[in-house]
Amino acid sequence: MTAVRMGADERRELVVGAALTEFARSGYAGTSTEAIAKRAGISQPYVFRLFDTKKDLFIAVVTSCFNRVYNAFLAAADGKAGMDAKEAMGQAYTVLLQDRELLTTQMHAYAAADDPEIREATRNGFRRLWLLVQRATGLPDEGIVEFFATGMLINVAASLDLPHLREPWAQGLIALTCPDMIVD
Amino acid sequence: MTAVRMGADERRELVVGAALTEFARSGYAGTSTEAIAKRAGISQPYVFRLFDTKKDLFIAVVTSCFNRVYNAFLAAADGKAGMDAKEAMGQAYTVLLQDRELLTTQMHAYAAADDPEIREATRNGFRRLWLLVQRATGLPDEGIVEFFATGMLINVAASLDLPHLREPWAQGLIALTCPDMIVD
DNA sequence: CAACTAAGTTAGTGACCACTCACATACTTC
DNA sequence: GAAGTATGTGAGTGGTCACTAACTTAGTTG
Numbered sequence: 001m002t003a004v005r006m007g008a009d010e011r012r013e014l015v016v017g018a019a020l021t022e023f024a025r026s027g028y029a030g031t032s033t034e035a036i037a038k039r040a041g042i043s044q045p046y047v048f049r050l051f052d053t054k055k056d057l058f059i060a061v062v063t064s065c066f067n068r069v070y071n072a073f074l075a076a077a078d079g080k081a082g083m084d085a086k087e088a089m090g091q092a093y094t095v096l097l098q099d100r101e102l103l104t105t106q107m108h109a110y111a112a113a114d115d116p117e118i119r120e121a122t123r124n125g126f127r128r129l130w131l132l133v134q135r136a137t138g139l140p141d142e143g144i145v146e147f148f149a150t151g152m153l154i155n156v157a158a159s160l161d162l163p164h165l166r167e168p169w170a171q172g173l174i175a176l177t178c179p180d181m182i183v184d
Numbered sequence: 185m186t187a188v189r190m191g192a193d194e195r196r197e198l199v200v201g202a203a204l205t206e207f208a209r210s211g212y213a214g215t216s217t218e219a220i221a222k223r224a225g226i227s228q229p230y231v232f233r234l235f236d237t238k239k240d241l242f243i244a245v246v247t248s249c250f251n252r253v254y255n256a257f258l259a260a261a262d263g264k265a266g267m268d269a270k271e272a273m274g275q276a277y278t279v280l281l282q283d284r285e286l287l288t289t290q291m292h293a294y295a296a297a298d299d300p301e302i303r304e305a306t307r308n309g310f311r312r313l314w315l316l317v318q319r320a321t322g323l324p325d326e327g328i329v330e331f332f333a334t335g336m337l338i339n340v341a342a343s344l345d346l347p348h349l350r351e352p353w354a355q356g357l358i359a360l361t362c363p364d365m366i367v368d
Numbered sequence: 369c370a371a372c373t374a375a376g377t378t379a380g381t382g383a384c385c386a387c388t389c390a391c392a393t394a395c396t397t398c
Numbered sequence: 399g400a401a402g403t404a405t406g407t408g409a410g411t412g413g414t415c416a417c418t419a420a421c422t423t424a425g426t427t428g
Contacts, residue, residue, distance in 0.1 A: 002376060005424065011375085025298055029214030032415060043377055048417060104298065110343045111295035114209055114288065123344050130353050141356045145337065149361070152336035153329065159294045160307050169314050172325045177333070189394065189405060216385060227407050232387060 003042050012050050012060075015040045019061050024101035028058050028112040059121040062109040065102050066125025070132060072096050077136035085137045086147055093151060094180040103158050154178045187226050196234050196244075199224045203245045208285035212242050212296040243305040246293040249286050250309025254316060256280050261320035269321045270331055277335060278364040287342050338362045 006014070018040035022031045033054055037044040051057040076092035077085040097103050113119040134144050154177050157163070162170040163181045174181055190198070202224035206215045217238055221228040235241040260276035261269040281287050297303040318328055338361050341347070346354040347365045358365055 002423075005375060008375075027211065027213055027295055029211055030296075033417085034415075044416090045378085045418080046376055049376080054416065104295070107291070107295045110340050111211055111288070111291045113343045113345075119344060123346075123349070126340075126344060127351070127353065130357075134353070141360055145357060145360045146330075146333075148357075149330075149333035149337035152340050153333035156294050156310075156336050159297045160303060160310060161297075162307075165307070167311070169311065169318070173314075173329060173332075176325055176329045186393075186406060192405075195405085217387085218385075228386090229388075229408085230406055233406080238386065 008050065011042070015042070015047060015050055015057070016060050016064050019057050020065070020101055020105060023058060023061055023108060024104040027108040028055075028118070033057075055115070055117060058112070059118060061105060062118070062121050063125060065105050065109070066122075066129065068102065069093070069096060070125075070128055073129065073132055073136070077132075081136070081138055083137070083139075086133070086139060086143065089133060089136070090147065090150070093154070094178045097154065097158060097178065097181065100158060103155055107155055107159050150177055154181075157181075192234065195226070199226070199231060199234055199241070200244050200248050203241050204249070204285050204289060207242060207245055207292060208288040211292045212239075212302070217241075239299070239301060242296070243302060245289060246302070246305050247309060249289050249293070250306075250313065252286065253277070253280060254309075254312055257313065257316055257320070261316075265320070265322055267321070267323075270317070270323060270327065273317060273320070274331065274334070277338070278362045281338065281342060281362065281365065284342060287339055291339055291343050334361055338365075341365075 015036065019031075019036045022036045022039060025031070026035075033047050034044045036057070037047050040047075047057065051060065072092045072095070073089045076088040080088055109118065109122045109125075113122050130144065130148065133147055137143065137147075153173075157170075157173060157177065158181070163174055163183050165171075171182075199220065203215075203220045206220050206223060209215070210219075217231050218228045220241070221231050224231075231241065235244065256276045256279070257273045260272040264272050293302065293306045293309075297306050314328065314332065317331055321327065321331075337357075341354075341357055341361065342365070347358055347367050349355075355366075
């Protein structure tokens, strides 16, 4: 059986999407290239023609995640400044996080950052975001720190699936950081 | 060759310590029980006599991490309340984080929380901390959220090794969240 | 249509890994 | 000192995994 023929770049994007789903669930070390290939609908060796190593693929996935956040922030802050821009970007983040894969992959990237190449890719994504928020809001460091600190707490809350945990402390946390995630 | 004989409980603690080091570096899926056994100075099969599964061992490690933080917070807040208690616990956290293993293991626990058993253990640790901080400070939810949000940003910053990154944005982040981690 | 290139596959391979089994050796207790 | 129990090991085992080699098929171009 042969997959429908496709340009390599297009196929690569498709594989990155499949890999995102798998890496989000099981992390870098816990995901097999076989699982990714199956989800992408291609043979497993072909993954290695498109990406030299599993690590390269993981880095491509992480980079793509950060890019999506970057673009969403950029669009949200367009024409705004100061607290207006900050709030717009915060809002944009909670919308993005409806896609839990984006978020868990981010956590896996931080966790896997012991590896130098993965660390550098993750750093680059994070730095680009930081500088963007700084530029778009013009706020002092305290404001940027608060923005990202809240974001990271949201990530952890989602990792632990707190929105589905019917306990007051968890509901309070969600209500204050990302009310959009409340389920009922 | 046979290891010096030891009570099972004592040996278990020793293995948890060795496993902490290995899991911190490579995460749950990325760490082999062989590596843990080697570090602990025992045979690999004996790991499985002490802990039924690799997952059980990982959970023991995660639980032990949270317990260490819990005890440190408890001691720091002793006899204090309100912002005093909060500051004391924040200070205690930055001291704890001199041990990077504690912190990276935490990140690995969040990342591995897709597994239900690991998620529950991690949740339990997090909840215990949250309720302790709430009780010890008596602050409203906003204050607790801010405390943990900052903590999570510190975790990420340490994962990305930002203290060693000589860039202004990173140094600013560190200076505002955990100045104790500045290296020079 | 022949020569070439790009897309994709099948069939491995060597290494590793969680976990098991059967056995050995040291303490304890009566 | 014999019997029992807890601590520990050596030698597998079935399965998985990242990655490779060699081949096929589909477009493309002169």
